[in-house]
Amino acid sequence: MAGDQLSEVFDLIEVRGLLSGGFAVHGPWVTRTVIDEPLKFIAVVSGRGRLATDGIEAPIELEAGDVAIINSRSWLELEGGTGPEPRREIVPEPGFPFASLIGAHTGVDDVVIGGRIGLNPVGQALMMQALPPVGHVRGSAVEGANLRGSLHRLLDEVSANRLGSAFAIRQHTQLILLEVLRAYLDQADLPPGWLRVLSDERLRPALRLMHAEPGKAWGLEELARAAAMSRTSFAERFRSIAGVPPLAYLNRWRMLLAQRALRVGDVRVGSLAADLGYASESAFSTAFKREVGVSPLRYRHQVRDEVVPVETASGL
Template sequence: MDQLSEVFELVNVRGVVSGGFAVRGRWVSRGELQESLKFIAVIAGRARLRADGADGADGADGTDEAVELEPGDVAILNGRSWMELSGGSGDGPVHEIAPEEAGRLTAADWTTDDVILGGRIDLNEAGRTLLLEALPPVAHVRASPTTGANLRGSLHRLFDEVAGDRIGSTFAIRQHAQLVLLEVLRAYVEQADLPPGWLRVLTDDRLRPALTLMHSQPDKLWGLNELAQAGAMSRTSFAERFRDVAGMPPRTYLSRWRMMLAQRALRDADVTVGSLATELGYASESAFSTAFKREVGESPLRYRYRVRDQALSR
């Protein structure tokens, strides 16, 4: 499994479709946002997106510049508090559309309508490090010539399931939403100048051999010499590149990777804290618990009880 897929499995990244509409003429949809990560996909037509933090926007007074979304484009809103989406043309009245309005897709005409899908990106606490810190306030992912075919194809298949209301559609929508999210992130990695962090280091070819070692044997305290040799780099060049790309030294990355593995084990398995400490290369249960609390903010057992209680209450 490649490192990006491996991390996605660990943090339970999921795309969830929550609404959509097809509309002709002038229209607007606006409202406050509750989700940490929301996505807007333009299936057909065009739309203009405004949100706090987009292109210097600082208010909802209509004076800031909009993000122009073309067919096949997707926008991800990261920690925004409000958004306004608008589109259409003509002299008729402006249709007001509820932000999560659904059920208006079966009669969509792709030749004349603006067709929009909206949803959220769910992720566990560990996933916030991966995506919330890697994405800008508004990430505009374009259906570029190199990625456009896959992204548009995934969006169209997702739309067909949402609009078709066929048997098994709930399951199919979940699967297609996952593939759409993957294609969106693939396109974003190609198009954007990523900041230092998880998403950038996971897609760096020169550092991949070193990441493979740390991911496959997290119990080993890897030294700079071994990691540098794996990537056919000098110790100094490797250390500098890793810090520039990951935003942290290799040892810090290894510690955070261990903590992500620990969170999954505490959440999904019945492993004891002592055996987990041994599996992850800590000299004692106490050393592991101290490292876990420093990274996660609570003890391993408290974390286990809290996340399992949350899962039961859903």
């Protein structure tokens, strides 16, 4: 596991989960929806389902405790249930409380919940690059034990509709998203990228140094020594795991820190440049514009002028 470094990245890319709908049903069923957000998740709390979406060759079988993260798809279809009666089309009702989940019986019903994964623009780009079209996390695996428990605790809050449930649901959904990515790191054959490098045991000592002191002028020799590897072996392994060379990763980490500082504080650009290891404000501004697309001051004005939309839940 990636430990505190995963938490650091979660904070920087502002990961948040929003439960958007769900249903409990007995007998044959199907649900279809158009996807209008980049990253979505579907969880089968109990029962089974077959997930189809654009860009995959065959439907994915989802069992109780499984979660699918759907990346940059335009539609999905999920079907399940058995019995002689015709397949019933389910249209999840929007808004909290989710009436179709109240009184759900996990021993009898197929219970499905869905939501979206919200991130800041940098985080969205990183996550979309790191995940396949559908990331399948298996709740039956050893790594999925905590995830199964989290799903049932979330369902308990949704179905009981107790005082404070809306707040509890937001917190549980956030924890479920963390458990999903933890399990995914352990279960999946990850492509090169930031998720994979965070989970690499051999590179972790070097990552820890870069994360702890991002403003230091780290060299390959020093980072390789921390990882107990030769300079060449370290550079080759890092590039194959992260998809970028070590110093390019360090620069990207600095830019994530810079964007957070510019979003939430009033730090001077010159001070920020010095803290992040740049020789001058001009050098920092050039690097920032190359990575982000606008100057630091322009970025600050843009993010502070944005109207933050009210998060609403609608459908699955």
